[in-house]
Amino acid sequence: MSHTSFVHAHAAHTDWRVAFAECQRQIQAHIATRAAQQKESALFTLGWCYLSDYYAPESEAILQELHRALPGVAWVGTVGVGVSASGIEYFDEPALVLMVAPLPRDSFRLFSGLQPLPVTSPGFQPHTALVHAEGCTPELQELLHELSARTSTGYLFGGLSSARNRPLHIADGVFTGGLSGVLFGPEIGLVSRVTQGCQPVGPVRTITRGEQNLVITLDGRPALDCVLEDLGCDRDLPVDVLSQALSKTLAGLSIDAEDVPKQPGRFGADTLVRHLVGVDLQHRALAVADLVEPGMRLAFCTRNAEAARLDLVRIATEIRAELEGDTAMHMSGALYVSCSGRGGPHFGARHAELQIVRNALGDVPLVGFFAGGEIARNHLYGYTGILTVFTSRD
Incomplete structure (x- = not known):
């Protein structure tokens, strides 16, 4: 020693x-x-x-x-x-x-x-x-x-x-x-x-409209539609089934455009994983547990032990x-x-x-x-x- x-x-x-x-x-x-x-x-x-x-x-x-x-x-x-x-x-x-x-x-x-x-x-x-x-x-x-x-x-x-x-x-x-x-x-x-400790379940998207902690659109599309697409879920899920699906889903946020996965299914080191804390069904928007702004990158993810x-x-x-x-x-x-x-x-x-x-x-x-x-x-x-x-x- x-x-x-x-x-x-x-x-x-x-x-x-x-x-x-x-x-x-x-x-x-x-x-x-x-x-x-x-x-x-x-x-x-x-x-x-x-x-x-x-x-x-x-x-x-x-x-x-x-x-x-x-x-x-x-x-x-x-x-x-x-x-x-x-x-x-x-x-x-x-x-x-x-x-x-x-x-x-x-x-x-x-x-x-x-x-x-x-x-x-x-x-x-x-x-x-x-x-x-x-x-x-x-x-x-x-x-x-x-x-x-x-x-x-x-x-x-x-x-x-x-x-x-x-x-x-x-x-x-x-x-x-x-x-x-x-x-x-x-x-x-x-x-x-x-x-x-999390694995992306869809592509890295760009927040095109966001206010405070509300993600309104991703790549110009309603944020709720994007997460349902990435999860392989139907757009018109019953509310209870939708809540169950979103309860296990997280959002990986990054500011630096270079902080993208170096390999498929892996986040960059600067990605900040945040909970989804709410959904606005009328505007098809998502609330996340952090402040967001247009231009940030977002990939939906889940916890994955492997x-x-x-x-x-x-x-x-x-x-x-x-x-x-x-x-x-x-x-x-x-x-x-x-x-x-x-x-x-x-x-x-x-x-x-x-x-x-x-x-x-x-x-x-x-x-x-x-x-x-x-x-x-x-x-x-x-x-x-x-x-x-x-x-x-x-």
């Missing part, structure tokens, strides 16, 4: 104290093994803590214990209906996952409601950012765009909490509302990819191949944020999604959570996975 490698731990128990003690034992064992092998001890400075929502009410106590057990480590994280580690997922059960990294202290900055974004200075230039937030945050998309503009690459990664009881996020404190996370300087290497599996294999393999092309580059640790709609049975078996990642990347330290929305670039995604690998050089 390289001295720059991260260390991770995971455990599940009805009592958070028992799970915490087991994670602490695992981390201490890894650190001791590393020190014995390398004859030196790395200084861990940044930690991730992802909590199952069963533990959300005790989040302050958990953070206090983290500071006590590992003094000097700055902690970030959030809560989800599930959490994950290398090759394993804990979905809908009380669990937590931890990871610590030996990063230079001047290479990152935490931000939150108590620690606003630092003003750019010669001493620190934000390059990328890990972001945690809540779906109910007002003007969330605008906040993401603003944060993206504060970084030199414009690249954000992260996700929204998915708690059923107490949404929260952590940045050396427990917060609700707003954004929190970590700004990384240019010396922190990382590779990040978006994996889509397409999700193949695309996850693809992005993980691409990351590994990119890093193996540079023999001086190594994987130090990884984060994986997956949609809460993808966990568990969607991939056919428990742990299947995380085992795909481990099989492609190897046994790199990894933690993550199942989110209520995924963040990549300056976009908020749905039904996707965001895989980010931190790298180091010899």
